[in-house]
Amino acid sequence: MATNHEPDVPANHNEDRRTFLKQSSLLTALALVPGPVVSAAEAKLDERVAEAIEQVPLSLKVNGKKLKLKVEPRTTLLDLLRENLHLTGTKKGCDYGQCGACTVHVDGQRVNSCLSFAVMHDGQEITTIEGLADGDKLHPMQEAFVKHDGFQCGYCTPGQIMSAVACVREGHAGSEEEIREYMSGNICRCGAYPNIVAAIQDVKQGGQKV
Amino acid sequence: MNQFQYVRATKPQAAIEAVAKDPNARFIAGGTNLVDLMKRGVMTPQKLVDINRLDLRKIERQNNALRIGALALNSTVADDRQVRERHPLLALALNAGASPQLRNMATVGGNMLQRTRCPYFYDTALPCNKRQPGSGCGALEGINRMHAIFGFSDKCIAVHPSDMSVALVALDATVQVSGPKGNRSIPFADFHRLPGDTPEKDTNLEPGELITAVDIPDGPFTKHVHYQKVRERASYAFALLSVAAALDIDNGTIKAARLAMGGVAHKPWRLTAAEQALIGKPATEAIFRQAATVAMQGAKAFKHNEYKLRLGPNIIVQALKTAAAA
Ligand SMILES: Cc1cc2nc3c(=O)[nH]c(=O)nc-3n(C[C@H](O)[C@H](O)[C@H](O)COP(=O)(O)OP(=O)(O)OC[C@H]3O[C@@H](n4cnc5c(N)ncnc54)[C@H](O)[C@@H]3O)c2cc1C
Ligand code: FES
Ligand code: FES
Numbered sequence: 001m002a003t004n005h006e007p008d009v010p011a012n013h014n015e016d017r018r019t020f021l022k023q024s025s026l027l028t029a030l031a032l033v034p035g036p037v038v039s040a041a042e043a044k045l046d047e048r049v050a051e052a053i054e055q056v057p058l059s060l061k062v063n064g065k066k067l068k069l070k071v072e073p074r075t076t077l078l079d080l081l082r083e084n085l086h087l088t089g090t091k092k093g094c095d096y097g098q099c100g101a102c103t104v105h106v107d108g109q110r111v112n113s114c115l116s117f118a119v120m121h122d123g124q125e126i127t128t129i130e131g132l133a134d135g136d137k138l139h140p141m142q143e144a145f146v147k148h149d150g151f152q153c154g155y156c157t158p159g160q161i162m163s164a165v166a167c168v169r170e171g172h173a174g175s176e177e178e179i180r181e182y183m184s185g186n187i188c189r190c191g192a193y194p195n196i197v198a199a200i201q202d203v204k205q206g207g208q209k210v
Numbered sequence: 211m212n213q214f215q216y217v218r219a220t221k222p223q224a225a226i227e228a229v230a231k232d233p234n235a236r237f238i239a240g241g242t243n244l245v246d247l248m249k250r251g252v253m254t255p256q257k258l259v260d261i262n263r264l265d266l267r268k269i270e271r272q273n274n275a276l277r278i279g280a281l282a283l284n285s286t287v288a289d290d291r292q293v294r295e296r297h298p299l300l301a302l303a304l305n306a307g308a309s310p311q312l313r314n315m316a317t318v319g320g321n322m323l324q325r326t327r328c329p330y331f332y333d334t335a336l337p338c339n340k341r342q343p344g345s346g347c348g349a350l351e352g353i354n355r356m357h358a359i360f361g362f363s364d365k366c367i368a369v370h371p372s373d374m375s376v377a378l379v380a381l382d383a384t385v386q387v388s389g390p391k392g393n394r395s396i397p398f399a400d401f402h403r404l405p406g407d408t409p410e411k412d413t414n415l416e417p418g419e420l421i422t423a424v425d426i427p428d429g430p431f432t433k434h435v436h437y438q439k440v441r442e443r444a445s446y447a448f449a450l451l452s453v454a455a456a457l458d459i460d461n462g463t464i465k466a467a468r469l470a471m472g473g474v475a476h477k478p479w480r481l482t483a484a485e486q487a488l489i490g491k492p493a494t495e496a497i498f499r500q501a502a503t504v505a506m507q508g509a510k511a512f513k514h515n516e517y518k519l520r521l522g523p524n525i526i527v528q529a530l531k532t533a534a535a536a
Contacts, residue, residue, distance in 0.1 A: 056216055073216035073258070076245070096246050097312060109285075109314045116241040116315060119216055120260055163311065172310070184445035185309025 056119045062087070063131025071118050078102045078113035081128060089129040089158045093187070100186035103159040104128050110166035112185075129158035132165070140208040141165050144199035152190035160186045164200050165210050173204040211248050215257040219264060222388055222420055228259045230390040230418025237261050237420065239281060240315040242308075243324040251334050252325075252341055266319075266422055269293065275425040277386075280319030284374065285310065287318060297426050299456050299468075302437035303377035309446045319421035322375050322385070322401065325412060326368040326476075327448050329353065339365045340409040347409075355514040356450065359522070360475040366409030367512065369473050370402055371448050376472035377437060379480045380454040383426045389419035398424075402477030409476070430466055431456035436533040438525050439472075449473040451521050455529040457493065464488045464497075469505065469526065474518065481505040484526070493534045495527065502526040 055070040062085060071080060078095075081087045081104070093101030095114045102114040105127040132139040141164050144150070151157040163186045167173050172182035179197050188196065203210060219225035229235045234256035238244055247253040266281040269290050276296055278287055287293055288304040308316060325331065330338040330348035337346035349357055349367050357367045375398075383398040402413050415421070434457040441447040452472035458465045467488040469481040484505035491497045502523035511519050 054213075073214060074211045095249065097242055100309065100311060103311055110311050111315050112242070112309075112311045115245045115312075117216070117238075117245065117258075120238070120241065120262060122218075167310070170310075181445055182310050185311045187446075 058119055058122050060118075060121060060123075061125040063127060073117055073119050075118045076114055077104070077106075077116050077118045077121060077126070080118040081113060081126070087128050087130050091155055091158055093156065093159070098187070099156070099159075100163060101156050101159040103162040103186065105162060105166065108169075110163050127162075129162060132161065139165070140203050140206065140210055141168075141199070144202045144206075145196070148195045148199040148202060149192070150196045150199040151188075151192050156186060156188045156190075156192075160188065160196055164196070164203075167200060168204050168210045173200050176201065212251075212254045212256070214255055216260065217257065218260045218262075222264055222266075222422065225259050225261050225264065226388060226390060226418050226420050228257070229420075232257055233417065235259055239317040239320040240283070241320075242312050242315050243320060247325065250332060252332060261420070272425075275384075275427045278318055278424045278426070280386075280421040280423055281317050284308070284313040284316040284318070284321060288313065296428065296432060297377075297381055298433075299381060299431060299435040299437060299454055300374070300377045300426070302435065303373045303452075303454060306437055306439045306449075306452070307373035318374070318424055321372055322378070322421070322424075323413065323415075324372055327371045328356065328368040331368060340368060340405075340412075343408075343410045350512070353514060354512040356448075356473070357512055357515050358475050359509040359511055359515060359518050360471075360479055361404045362476065363405045363407065363409070365407055366405035366476065368405070368409070369475060370412070370477050371473075372478070373437070373439065373449060373452060373472060375402070375478040376452055376454045376470050378424060378426070379478040380456055380468040380470040381426050381429065381431065382468075383424050385421055386423040386425060387415065387419045388422050389416055391416075393422075395425075398478075399480055405476045412476075430458035431468060434459055434533045434536050436529045436536060438529040438532065440521060440525060451518055451525060453525045453529040455526070455533040457488070457530070457533050459493050459534060462492050464491055464493050467501075469501070469530075471505070471522065471526075474509075474522065481526075483507070488530075493530075495531060498527045498530040498534075499523070501530070 056073055058069045058071050060067050078092055081090050090104055091101035093099035097112045097115045102112055103110050104113045107124050141161050145161060163183060167182045173179050176197055179200050229237060236255040236258055238258045238260050266279040268279045269282055270277055276292055284304050288301045294301050328349055330336045331341050337348045339347050347366055358369050379398045385396045385398060385401050387394055403411055436455050439449045439452040441449055449472050454470045456468040467485045469484050471479045484501040487501040487504045505526055506523050509519055
């Protein structure tokens with residue numbers, strides 16, 4: 001399995017990066033990056049801009065908690081969640097958008113967290129499988145997956161459940177056929193599909209708030 | 211993945227300047243194609259200009275056309291009331307692509323600029339003139355099951371993978387772009403290129419040009435439309451071949467017709483001669499079959515994609531029949 005996460009290295013300990021930044025067009029960056037970075041740059045051109053660009057400040061709300069972070073631009077949202085925030089419920093299956101194991105909600109919409117960079121989500125609200133339950137009380141979709149045996153090994157399950165919740169909220173759970181089409185972005189190698197569909201239908205028909 | 215500088219643009223002009231003056235800079239929108247290719251080392255931009263803050267998400271009618279902002283999400287466009295009423299073919303093609311999660315990320319501009327899924331392009335250990343000009347085309351004598359039957363060259367036989375683009379070329383859309391030299395419009399049929407001697411160039415966009423919107427002119431294709439996609443599983447797979455069909459039928463007679471194919475060429479493949487063969491004729495299977503024969507003229511297969519020569523006409527007939535019955 002491909003892993004593209006590398007431990008964060010502080011900018012001023014990395015000669016290569018600084019050389020790279022000196023070569024690249026710093027001034028363009030200044031015209032584009034808002035507020036604080038520009039003033040930091042005016043104060044001390046080289047170092048502080050380099051740092052600001054390499055470790056980009058990022059504000060996120062994750063499962064209801066406001067976070068102020070600094071991340072390297074190449075950190076994907078998936079790697080940020082798993083490696084930096086230790087929210088390992090969200091799984092890395094393929095890392096290329098082909099399986100759905102990494103499905104989370106961004107501002108309420110389901111997305112593949114492996115295919116976007118964390119820095120692209122500044123100011124947004126992320127919900128992962130860890131944020132779905134209400135304290136000790138499972139979310140109705142989690143209950144339904146347990147009740148209907150909607151999994152075997154469980155690896156795809158967090159992604160399936162996040163996708164299933166969105167599927168119902170979007171109004172795409174009207175029939176078995178529709179559920180299958182709108183859950184097609186989540187692959188299950190164990191083939192638990194019939195039970196996953198049953199769980200979603202149960203929640204949909206139960207009419208609980210999802 | 212290579213390191214890169216990340217900047218967010220809040221004004222189109224700043225984004226355009228940043229990319230125009232740095233050959234190693236790229237825009238990033240949904241990221242679903244670019245991040246994938248960067249992870250594999252196929253694309254290695256040194257700078258990413260995030261355009262998601264630009265005000266390019268609106269879908270609105272202007273001058274007898276529907277203008278769809280370049281940053282409108284594929285899912286938003288597919289669900290949009292005006293799109294569904296005026297251009298249902300586009301909604302069908304969008305929903306046939308990728309997965310619900312990916313459509314929630316993918317943008318209209320990014321979709322038309324997605325790169326080929328040719329395995330030789332994706333594998334940096336293999337030759338590919340598109341990825342590395344001059345290295346040769348691995349698919350020509352290699353595994354070419356997915357590849358082109360129209361418009362290819364001896365430098366490249368890859369196909370364009372977008373479903374949305376097949377509908378847009380059929381609907382006579384226009385791409386609005388903004389660049390270092392100002393604004394211009396490009397007819398959709400002239401947007402993507404054939405490979406010729408420069409397969410590394412997918413489109414006629416100039417360096418630094420930003421797609422701002424796509425315009426679809428009002429038209430009569432609001433009812434009899436169909437997008438038929440053949441793939442190796444029922445959903446969440448790229449097309450082996452697809453057909454976009456739109457008919458305007460009056461009393462059993464075809465007044466206007468649009469036909470385009472995906473998965474057969476380096477660009478979405480509009481079938482104008484076949485359209486002409488339909489106009490003024492009765493909407494019957496025999497006529498559809500004749501048009502399909504016209505459509506396939508000039509097609510040529512490679513070792514592993516001969517099936518497309520038979521699949522093509524059959525899917526054209528099926529798409530036209532379904533469209534007529536819709
Ligand atoms: C597993 C998988 C399955 C898929 N299946 C299908 C399928 O069946 N059918 C299908 O059609 N597609 C499919 N896709 C592809 C998907 O539709 C594209 O990845 C997506 O549309 C790209 O849009 P984006 O906004 O994410 O682009 P990005 O990845 O952000 O950008 C793509 C390219 O466009 C450039 N760009 C983006 N916006 C602009 C702009 N406004 N102006 C100028 N340049 C711009 C970027 O610089 C980049 O080079 C699939 C993708 C995956 C990962
Ligand atoms: S890990 Fe993201 S789709 Fe497979
Ligand atoms: S339960 Fe094993 S992959 Fe789905």
